[in-house]
Amino acid sequence: MSIEENHFSDKVIVTNILNGNIQDFAFVVKNTEKLVAQIVGKLTTNEDDRKDLVQDIYLKVYQNLYSFQFKSKLSTWVANIAYNTTINYLQKKKIPIIEIAETIEDKYKLSENPELITIKTEAVGILNDELAKLPPLYKTLITLYHLEELPNKEISEITNLPEGTIKSYLYRARKILKDNINHHYKNEQL
Amino acid sequence: MKSTHLTDEMLQAFLLKEIANDSIDKHLTECSVCRAKLESYQYLIGSMQKITPETFSFDVTTIVMNNISLYEKKKSKKQELTFWGILIFLLIAISSFSIPFIPNILEVFYLKSIIPTQLLLGTGVVVLLFLWIDIIQQYKKKEKKIFNNNLQPIL
Ligand SMILES: [Zn+2]
Numbered sequence: 001m002s003i004e005e006n007h008f009s010d011k012v013i014v015t016n017i018l019n020g021n022i023q024d025f026a027f028v029v030k031n032t033e034k035l036v037a038q039i040v041g042k043l044t045t046n047e048d049d050r051k052d053l054v055q056d057i058y059l060k061v062y063q064n065l066y067s068f069q070f071k072s073k074l075s076t077w078v079a080n081i082a083y084n085t086t087i088n089y090l091q092k093k094k095i096p097i098i099e100i101a102e103t104i105e106d107k108y109k110l111s112e113n114p115e116l117i118t119i120k121t122e123a124v125g126i127l128n129d130e131l132a133k134l135p136p137l138y139k140t141l142i143t144l145y146h147l148e149e150l151p152n153k154e155i156s157e158i159t160n161l162p163e164g165t166i167k168s169y170l171y172r173a174r175k176i177l178k179d180n181i182n183h184h185y186k187n188e189q190l
Numbered sequence: 191m192k193s194t195h196l197t198d199e200m201l202q203a204f205l206l207k208e209i210a211n212d213s214i215d216k217h218l219t220e221c222s223v224c225r226a227k228l229e230s231y232q233y234l235i236g237s238m239q240k241i242t243p244e245t246f247s248f249d250v251t252t253i254v255m256n257n258i259s260l261y262e263k264k265k266s267k268k269q270e271l272t273f274w275g276i277l278i279f280l281l282i283a284i285s286s287f288s289i290p291f292i293p294n295i296l297e298v299f300y301l302k303s304i305i306p307t308q309l310l311l312g313t314g315v316v317v318l319l320f321l322w323i324d325i326i327q328q329y330k331k332k333e334k335k336i337f338n339n340n341l342q343p344i345l
Contacts, residue, residue, distance in 0.1 A: 022259065022262060051253070054250055124237055147238070
């Protein structure tokens, strides 16, 4: 679907809801829940909190729908609300979103040479495990960029972070992932 | 030049085609250390598309729609309460302001003969009736509009 078509269907759905067809809000939920799941799911792991957050997020979307300006995709706008709501909740709970607990690199001083070329595609399980250990924000950015394949500009609209910051967080996150996965294999080989 | 290896950032940017640079190309052909690192990143970035997507363990649409209809019910109840509150307040305010004028108004009916009184009452009743019918008509029109809107085909 092209951007214009996307914007058109966004407009139709939003106009219908604002005209009183509350049922049409289900379309908004269906169209965005996958993206919202990536954001909320990567930022918080607690199941009950996720449920509360999702309700909170979509109620905010519903209440503020009239103020949506169609300057971005509706999904990006919803994702931004999802991100902000979850971040606020994490801040209230004093859960750090970016602090990196000690990385493997710092712990073991990995030898740079030679790099082990062992990150095989079948090792997705290990990748998932290592990804889960990353700070919430890194996890989210990696997922939005590599899984949802969103351009940096859109990720920037969702997270309110400058594109440069997103880029450098992504570099850092990938480096940690690569080092930790390499370390994982090194341990296995010993 | 093997003395300065490529940074991790450069390698990633190179893989993601964020930068294109002949000197990077050249270094990679000469340096096996950086090439190995590049390959690690290549595998990582390649497998990243296979990350298991997050899913909710509950039906999002059902939960959200229930929550929103609850919110709407609360909102309309609140609006109704506000409406009645304002109406009652206005009624009390107007009647308390009009108390001093009541004797004057009654005087009109006592002094004049029966015909002007009837005329006055008759006009009042006609005007009230007219307003009443108008309100009902408008209500029906709006109700129909809302009804039609709900039956609109979903796009
Ligand atoms: Zn090198």
